[in-house]
Amino acid sequence: MENKNIRWSGKSYGGRFGNACFAFLLRIGRVPAYALLVFVAAFFMLFRRKQCAESSKYLSVIFGKNIPPVSKQSYAHLFSFGRSIIDKQAYFSGANVEIDDKARAEIEKILEKGKGCVAVSSHIGGWAIAGGELAQYPCPTGVIGVSAEHEYISKMEEAHRRRNLPKMIATADDPFAMLAGLGILRKNGVVSVHGDRYIAGKFASVDFLGKKARFPVSAYALAEKSGASIAIVFCTREKSGSYTISVSRTIEPSSLPGASFQERSSAYAQAYADDIAKTLKYHPYQWYNFYPFWLQ
Amino acid sequence: MDRSQLIRQLKTKIISTLNLPDIAPEDIADDAALFEPDGLGLDSVDALELVVMIEKDFGITVDDKDEAKTIFSSVGALADFITEKQK
Structure with a gap:
């Protein structure tokens, strides 16, 4: 790390x-x-x-x-x-976009444990739509993202006000923004954190599609500190034009090998990167990270 | 425990909690900015660790991010906050 x-x-x-x-x-x-x-x-x-x-x-x-x-x-x-x-x-804007939320049943099962869920998402397919759908869950919810994403969702909310949106938590330049996420998890809520865009802070360098890439580890710290389970979530666009939200795997905090958070966070990030690679195999054009992703 | 003892204890706890083996308690000035690049340069993961450490070791919950910025601005500020809460 x-x-x-x-x-x-x-x-x-x-x-x-x-x-x-x-x-x-x-x-x-x-x-x-x-x-x-x-x-x-x-x-x-x-x-x-x-x-x-x-x-x-x-x-x-x-x-x-x-x-x-x-x-x-x-x-x-x-x-x-x-x-x-x-x-x-x-x-x-409230238009009818067909969504098949297959993740909801799995996340509700996680919430039965009473410790909340960190949904680690990525900039693939309809990630913002998946974030919007979180507001339909019958528990406190929040989306942690960078300031520009926060601004975008806020603008959408202001302009349209046709959908309930989850609490947006912007992290850029504020190391304590994660406290809002911790509060939601302690109320047995769901916090969505993007696990692929590294801006600042700690990261793990893991294998991704055959090369080393940086992945942020704050989502995993949030899960370990709150005791919440981790669900790796994807929202992909299907050929029919509908969106499918699914969980590729769930991870219990501290269940991965490693004596320190540094070692475990690399294991979490590697599992996440492996699941992204599998998803992109079926949806290669739905990867929306247009910046230098791999380490030189 | 007086203020200087509490500050010394907090410095030791910060070093062990954040796993900073290259830093000694005397390397951290009482008023050094913990989260600024010209201070210790801590990040959001460290912030979570420190908030949970204060909860566990001193029984004090900090859940407001704006309040947290002031409380964790330096070891001295943190010591003053803990002293005030424990009165």
Whole structure:
């Protein structure tokens, strides 16, 4: 387990005019917005190569061959990312987005133990939709994320107010933000923590798709300190356009080998990275981390 | 226990709780900023560890993040908070 700060805000690209166009089309439905996205994804692939460079690196890793920045795979990845943004805007504006929450039964089973649940999520598929669905659970809930994600959800909430949302806890620059998560877990609630985006603080370097990558370990510290169980959760978009929320595995705190938190957190992070790799095998274009992910 | 003894005890506990073998109690100034880069540079995982340590060893719960920022700003501030709570 190491500690190193990197500079990355978590913000996505996209201008106000572009967002307004998509918001207007979404009033008609998701299909017209997807139609506009056909051109926008092509524009980004051809003219925003610097911003899209990490997509090409990721695709080369996942497909095991060189994927150039201008290719049908790069286009499919950018289109998939844009579509996920359209879907989450539609979801937060109250549109009917079909969701199959297979995770709920497993998480409710965990809550029967009375110690709460840390749902470790990742920026795959409809992660924001899964966060939104947490508010439907009959217990205290919260989503811990970086400030930019917090701002996005808050804006959605302010603009639409058509869905109940879980408590948003922004962690950037505030080491004590996690206390809000601890409070929720102590009331036998569910706290969702993104386990893939490393911003600052302690991390574990583990094998991910054949290379070493950094994964934050704060989710596992939260589970160990509160006694909450860990559920690794994914929300993927299916071919039908619906979203499936599922638990890939549950882990009891301190059940993994290792005398110290440093050793155990590496084991937690490795289990999580292995589950991401398995999920991406079936949904390779639903990975939405567009920044240098692997260690040099 | 007077203030200086409490501060010494807290420094020892912080070092053992956070597993900082390269730091001795005398290396930590009473007013050194615990969570600032120019102080000890502790992070969110350390914050959780310290909050739980204070609960376990002194029976004091800190659950407000803004309050926590002041309480854990330095070892001296933490000692003053514990003394006040134990009155």
